[in-house]
Amino acid sequence: MLGGHSLKATSLVARIHKEFNVDIPLKEIFKTPTILEIASYIEDSKESLYQSIQRAGDMDYYPMSSVQ
Incomplete structure (x- = not known):
């Protein structure tokens, strides 16, 4: 594996939220592939x-x- 899957999944979650007004937990993307x-x-x-x-x-x- 080359990695980066969580970054792609985070982008997907944000796009789904923006397009469909549904907030999906990140773990759900990995549970429902x-x-x-x-x-x-x-x-x-x-x-x-x-x-x-x-x-x-x-x-x-x-x-x-x-934090800063």
Whole structure:
């Protein structure tokens, strides 16, 4: 294996959320590896509206988070 599967799965989860308004846990992608199973999961899930992160306005300085 070359790796990178979790990164691809994370991108898939984000795209599904954006396109279908369904939030699928990452572990579910690995448990349901076929398109048919993922489609079934999407149909059986309740809607979870996708909200993108808004761009910060232009500022000279930006506050740091506690992690930074």
